[in-house]
Amino acid sequence: MNKIIKGKYKIIFYKQNGEISDIKELTKDNLESINGMMTRCTLEDESEMVGFADPFRTCDRNSYDGKVHDNIFLWTWDNLDEENHKLIGDEKNKYNQTFKKVNIDEIIKVESILYSNPRWGGKLTNKFSIK
Numbered sequence: 001m002n003k004i005i006k007g008k009y010k011i012i013f014y015k016q017n018g019e020i021s022d023i024k025e026l027t028k029d030n031l032e033s034i035n036g037m038m039t040r041c042t043l044e045d046e047s048e049m050v051g052f053a054d055p056f057r058t059c060d061r062n063s064y065d066g067k068v069h070d071n072i073f074l075w076t077w078d079n080l081d082e083e084n085h086k087l088i089g090d091e092k093n094k095y096n097q098t099f100k101k102v103n104i105d106e107i108i109k110v111e112s113i114l115y116s117n118p119r120w121g122g123k124l125t126n127k128f129s130i131k
Helices: 028-034
Strands: 010-014 020-025 038-043 048-054 071-077 097-103 107-113
Touching: 010 028, 020 028, 028 107, 038 071, 048 097
Parallel strands: 010 107
Antiparallel strands: 010 020, 038 048, 038 107, 048 071, 071 097
């Protein structure tokens, strides 16, 4: 993360109700804490990428070492009925996911929703939505 100017780039953690819970400096160490959360990354070109955060690249088991490197992944469900918050399709394809690689050096802001992963009781969605 060569471009980081101390304190300029942030990770913002939201509660489910939209209140800000915490703000941390955007560092590789702090990116570890977004694992599994619904996350929105704003990039230098002002585009946004949204998905569940995988800063450790667990989707790539061949290179997994439990560390954050030069990129993170954001993943979404391929077969999600957003209206009913349920996965659809046959058992072979129902759980398919798309992983989008995000270069950390291109990120200017990270926003994550605490307890937003369905395994924590959050609703099943591919959207970054706070009340």
